[in-house]
Amino acid sequence: MTILKNFAAVAAITSIALAAHAAPMESLPTAGTLVVVPAYGEVKHANDQAVVTLAIEEQDKDKAAAASRVNTKMKQGLEIVKKEDPQASLKTQGYYTYPVYPEERMLPNGQPVKQPRVPTAWRVGQYLQVTTTSLDKLPKTVASAQKILTLNGIQFGLAPETTRKLDDERIAATYKNLNERMSSIATAMGRKVGDAVLETVDFEGSGNYAERSSAAAPMMMRMSKSADSMEVAEPSFEPGETTLQMQLVGKVRFK
Numbered sequence: 001m002t003i004l005k006n007f008a009a010v011a012a013i014t015s016i017a018l019a020a021h022a023a024p025m026e027s028l029p030t031a032g033t034l035v036v037v038p039a040y041g042e043v044k045h046a047n048d049q050a051v052v053t054l055a056i057e058e059q060d061k062d063k064a065a066a067a068s069r070v071n072t073k074m075k076q077g078l079e080i081v082k083k084e085d086p087q088a089s090l091k092t093q094g095y096y097t098y099p100v101y102p103e104e105r106m107l108p109n110g111q112p113v114k115q116p117r118v119p120t121a122w123r124v125g126q127y128l129q130v131t132t133t134s135l136d137k138l139p140k141t142v143a144s145a146q147k148i149l150t151l152n153g154i155q156f157g158l159a160p161e162t163t164r165k166l167d168d169e170r171i172a173a174t175y176k177n178l179n180e181r182m183s184s185i186a187t188a189m190g191r192k193v194g195d196a197v198l199e200t201v202d203f204e205g206s207g208n209y210a211e212r213s214s215a216a217a218p219m220m221m222r223m224s225k226s227a228d229s230m231e232v233a234e235p236s237f238e239p240g241e242t243t244l245q246m247q248l249v250g251k252v253r254f255k
Helices: 002-022 063-084 138-145 160-188
Strands: 034-046 049-060 089-100 121-132 150-157 196-202 241-254
Touching (some): 049 063, 049 138, 063 089, 121 138, 160 241
Antiparallel strands (some): 034 241, 049 121, 196 241
16 A cells, blocks of 8 residues: 555656646746847958068177177168168168176175176177068068068058048948857847847947057177178068958847
8 A cells, every 4th residue: 555655646746847848948038138149250361571681790899899880780781671671661760789797707605706797709789670561571681681681570560541441341240249259149039139229339338458569678699700701592471361350349228
């Protein structure tokens, strides 16, 4: 008898559970709901601008002699770049003069010998920044400049005019993504897109502001001296492409 009672109790519990599972789940009311929707968009474009950093450094016991050679060679380098790429924007920067001290002598006990620090030479240098959109001429321009100057760095990117032109595409792509995400959200909530009203579009709500980049401090370098007439093989450059991204936040309210 006990076994039959237990069986009946289990059967009753099972029936209640099945009935509860079969019952349709009630949807939460969505009238008046405010939905915050982040959206993203991006466009890609081949890089069409290069910022090249050229440099010259000289070392001499006579500070004036070192500075004179730097000034002369920078002038020659400027003339070469202007001749090879007349449309380039040039900017000289980072002129420096550093004393060169001899290595400290050490006593047997490991302590340095106390003596006045007197420079044995002077290191003088200067940098030249070249901004150009003539990427087809860039290898030849750099190779010509390297007869006098040293290539210190190069960075590819988009010209300001190109970035402005791509803004329309970037905004359109981001807004399209907002509509796609809102459509998916409305479907998940069992609502029609037509029941939603876009209240706010905040293109700065994501905090995705323009990237801030600071130029690294000029590094001191030692350059090997070579004849100015020595030919330099053209370097190889691959400009690559840049991806411009945008984020926005939309606030949508269901009727």
